[in-house]
Amino acid sequence: MAADKAEMDVLKKECDGLRTQIEAARKGVNDGNMSSAAGSATDVGRVQLKLRKSLKGHLAKIYSMHWASDSRSMVSASQDGKLLVWDTHTGNKLVAVPLKSAWVMSVAFAPSGNLVASGGLDNMCTVYNIKAASPKTLRELDAHTGYLSCCRFLSDTEIMTASGDTTCCLWDLETGKQKIIFTNHIGDCMSLALSPDENTFISGACDSLAKLWDLREGTCKQTFSGHTSDINAIQFFPNGNAFVTGSDDCSCKMYDLRSDQEVITYQDASLNAGVTSLTLSNSGRLIFAGYDDFNCHIWDSLKGEKVGVLSGHDNRVSCTGVPADGMGVCTGSWDSFLKLWN
């Protein structure tokens, strides 16, 4: 007992020492920030996007949406207990998937376009084949001990999940079993994003931290702090060297992986609503962030200034996404509508 206490004290000291070392190393390379470096970039001016389509079909709050790789199909999930696959060019509904559990929180499209996955308060991630004559349940991934907050396909045979049980997980869809469990967060994992090269992924959690993980080794490589409340949304900057987070603390932040720290914060005294979702335009210059104030605000990622707003929803914006071809942005809301803007 005494030996344990002595060892604990030594270990605590070592932890404190290492934390101090990390902070010092970060400070050592902190020779400027994004807005000063971006001084020479031209202003984007006022970004005024027009509402092109309002997709009507869900009967309750929309919680999640995800574009297909063809930049045309899109899947949305609502707590009316349905997934809807849309043709966004015509506005038509292509497929309706009835869910066993209506409490859905996340939906994803596989890169192939053959599969979609969803999950939520049922603690499971269910994968459906939507190319069959009628949507067929392929797998029920059941091992998380908390809600499913986010899911993303690597391929038709592998999928990543993030959960309220504080872990993320890589699953093998051929066996339905967990391949790797990523543990390190001390709060509910709320969001994850795959790096463009798919060797790493980032996660944001209710412990206000973002973490970078090695997808194949299962290790947490870097931890990023700065937010003062739950991180609800996380996305990679298109070149994979940085990422953006959105939080209940009403701010978004960009972190650079190679300098291991925050490089800019996006916040405004007049914005007192939590960030629920975010997505970036293809050049990374524009950040579209959905807020609890029913709007999606547009930020200049380099200068840290608000440059526009997408207004039109009658309730919280819960999800946003830009397709691979970058031709537009979709917003989904608790008002049960999805809107397409460009």
Added chain:
Amino acid sequence: MTSNSNVSNMRRLVEQLKLEASVERIKVSQAAAELQQFCLQNAAKDALLVGVPTGSNPFREPRSCAVV
């Protein structure tokens, strides 16, 4: 039992912090400059920045009416 697991948790934490401490860091000014360069190099192809020509907007309703 609890004290053993506390100790092993702390040992894991120390190992994790050692891993995170060993990361090679580049200067923020360099990182910011490279992010800016990426944005500028790709700006012309960013439809949300430069705008979508009316004729080729996939989400826009076609202007002409079809004769039924």
